[in-house]
Amino acid sequence: xxxxxxxxxxxxxxxxxxxxxxxxxxxxxxxxxxxxxxxxxxxxxxxxxxxxxxxxxxxxxxxxxxxxxxxxxxxxxxxxxxxxxxxxxxxxxxxxxxxxxxxxxxxxxxxxxxxxxxxxxxxxxxxxxxxxxxxxxxxxxxxxxxxxxxxxxxxxxxxxxxxxxxxxxxxxxxxxxxxxxxxxxxxxxxxxxxxxxxxxxxxxxxxxxxxxxxx
Amino acid sequence: xxxxxxxxxxxxxxxxxxxxxxxxxxxxxxxxxxxxxxxxxxxxxxxxxxxxxxxxxxxxxxxxxxxxxxxxxxxxxxxxxxxxxxxxxxxxxxxxxxxxxxxxxxxxxxxxxxxxxxxxxxxxxxxxxxxxxxxxxxxxxxxxxxxxxxxxxxxxxxxxxxxxxxxxxxxxxxxxxxxxxxxxxxxxxxxxxxxxxxxxxxxxxxxxxxxxxxxxxxxxxxxxxxxxxxxxxxxxxxxxxxxxxxxxxxxxxxxxxxxxxxxxxxxxxxxxxxxxxxxxxxxxxxxxxxxxxxxxxxxxxxxxxxxxxxxxxxxxxxxxxxxxxxxxxxxxxxxx
Numbered sequence: 001x002x003x004x005x006x007x008x009x010x011x012x013x014x015x016x017x018x019x020x021x022x023x024x025x026x027x028x029x030x031x032x033x034x035x036x037x038x039x040x041x042x043x044x045x046x047x048x049x050x051x052x053x054x055x056x057x058x059x060x061x062x063x064x065x066x067x068x069x070x071x072x073x074x075x076x077x078x079x080x081x082x083x084x085x086x087x088x089x090x091x092x093x094x095x096x097x098x099x100x101x102x103x104x105x106x107x108x109x110x111x112x113x114x115x116x117x118x119x120x121x122x123x124x125x126x127x128x129x130x131x132x133x134x135x136x137x138x139x140x141x142x143x144x145x146x147x148x149x150x151x152x153x154x155x156x157x158x159x160x161x162x163x164x165x166x167x168x169x170x171x172x173x174x175x176x177x178x179x180x181x182x183x184x185x186x187x188x189x190x191x192x193x194x195x196x197x198x199x200x201x202x203x204x205x206x207x208x209x210x211x212x213x214x215x
Numbered sequence: 216x217x218x219x220x221x222x223x224x225x226x227x228x229x230x231x232x233x234x235x236x237x238x239x240x241x242x243x244x245x246x247x248x249x250x251x252x253x254x255x256x257x258x259x260x261x262x263x264x265x266x267x268x269x270x271x272x273x274x275x276x277x278x279x280x281x282x283x284x285x286x287x288x289x290x291x292x293x294x295x296x297x298x299x300x301x302x303x304x305x306x307x308x309x310x311x312x313x314x315x316x317x318x319x320x321x322x323x324x325x326x327x328x329x330x331x332x333x334x335x336x337x338x339x340x341x342x343x344x345x346x347x348x349x350x351x352x353x354x355x356x357x358x359x360x361x362x363x364x365x366x367x368x369x370x371x372x373x374x375x376x377x378x379x380x381x382x383x384x385x386x387x388x389x390x391x392x393x394x395x396x397x398x399x400x401x402x403x404x405x406x407x408x409x410x411x412x413x414x415x416x417x418x419x420x421x422x423x424x425x426x427x428x429x430x431x432x433x434x435x436x437x438x439x440x441x442x443x444x445x446x447x448x449x450x451x452x453x454x455x456x457x458x459x460x461x462x463x464x465x466x467x468x469x470x471x472x473x474x475x476x477x478x479x480x481x482x483x484x485x486x487x488x489x490x491x492x493x494x495x496x497x498x499x500x501x502x503x504x505x506x507x508x509x510x511x512x513x514x515x516x517x518x519x520x521x522x523x524x525x526x527x528x529x530x531x532x533x534x535x536x537x538x539x540x541x542x543x544x545x546x547x548x549x550x551x
Contacts (some may be wrong), residue, residue: 068280107422128269132267132268134245135244135317136243136244137243138247138248140467140468144433144467147433148430148431148433148435153428153429153436157435184419185469186469187419187467190468205309
């Protein structure tokens with residue numbers, strides 16, 4: 001650490017690159033009040049719900065606050081499109097977004113749903129994709145970006161372990177089809193487009209059975 | 216291209232490695248790689264795609280040998296478990312050798328197992344596989360290699376050698392995708408463009424200040440420079456090696472997406488940043504450069520004045536996290 005350029009750090013903080021969100025400090029207490037509109041789907045404890053026959057509602061509890069804030073900002077700006085979420089995101093001010101994000105990031109995550117019924121071979125394939133990838137198709141592992149245990153790495157790569165299978169599956173398909181494009185540098189889209197339907201189902205199922213990040 | 220390769224591959228399709236026919240695996244990988252824009256194998260090239268850990272599990276290899284190979288794999292992909300003992304930066308073996316050391320164009324590690332013992336210009340003597348692995352610990356991990364013959368060293372060597380399963384020793388043919396093949400060097404390299412591109416293309420993972428990202432003490436994205444990175448003696452400090460790595464492997468999942476100029480400019484920018492001292496440092500940078508310039512540092516920026524501020528790169532005694540300069544494995548071997 002003797003040679004860490006302190007001046008560079010100072011300059012770097014002033015000039016944020018495009019992917020970095022300059023999120024304001026959120027107040028979890030105020031966030032709890034503003035989150036009143038969220039509970040119908042994301043549940044009072046933020047654990048969401050897997051809906052096998054419809055749109056699954058992602059678990060927000062324990063996710064990185066800046067990641068949540070960026071998604072809400074993207075729903076507002078149209079960078080991330082979702083008919084269900086857009087009207088709710090539009091109701092929130094910038095400060096409320098930061099507050100809601102801070103609130104959910106502090107909640108204790110629950111266990112993901114939707115992977116229990118998957119057979120052993122499917123779960124094994126899912127585990128391989130998540131932990132080691134499949135380089136025969138140049139599919140890099142989930143954990144190479146989403147971090148140890150796939151529990152998230154920084155504010156750009158969210159925790160995906162313990163997320164609901166239906167939600168993970170829908171997102172990977174959205175990236176594949178080009179209906180979700182708000183990832184940095186198309187990093188997720190590139191990988192999703194190399195995955196088969198079976199790969200997506202397998203990795204979604206396995207990840208949902210894994211322990212979510214603890215905070 | 217694809218068809219002709221498939222036919223050649225099938226002609227020699229009698230190798231088994233666990234449950235998967237080696238030629239089918241090879242064909243699948245080569246098709247994927249050529250679709251991504253990598254060159255197809257030349258007729259005279261040796262093409263080898265190593266078995267996977269699943270192939271190991273499916274094989275009838277002795278259970279105890281399986282256990283040791285698993286340990287080698289585990290050390291290779293989570294070398295940070297040796298932090299403070301053998302590793303003194305944020306690197307895992309798999310930080311540079313993508314795909315667990317199996318991928319062409321990402322310095323696959325199995326060639327070491329079939330070409331060593333052999334002469335290495337870097338240290339000017341005949342090395343075996345363990346000494347080659349020790350080189351990575353010394354320079355790329357800024358560390359102190361596990362003892363020769365120790366359990367960890369043997370497990371790592373076993374993993375390398377098992378990846379080479381089915382390949383002849385001392386092959387005459389050139390190896391497809393060996394090392395990090397560098398794109399043609401452009402006429403001019405630009406620090407400013409490299410910095411701009413680094414911030415746009417690399418910083419999201421590797422941090423705008425080059426420290427990478429660690430989560431719970433585990434490296435997610437390795438540090439391209441600074442104390443968490445390889446020292447000045449690592450192969451990656453040669454600008455062409457860094458350019459070859461970047462061009463063929465970065466951003467992760469998007470190989471060959473940068474132009475040759477872009478890959479070289481980013482490599483040049485990274486090569487202009489500081490990192491721990493070369494363990495071969497004599498105490499004087501000019502002397503060190505005279506000794507190791509001809510065989511090594513003629514390709515790096517070590518000892519050169521940085522164009523942006525005139526700072527002489529590597530002119531310091533910082534050894535990073537470790538409290539020694541040179542592990543005792545770095546020594547000449549004369550066979551006398």
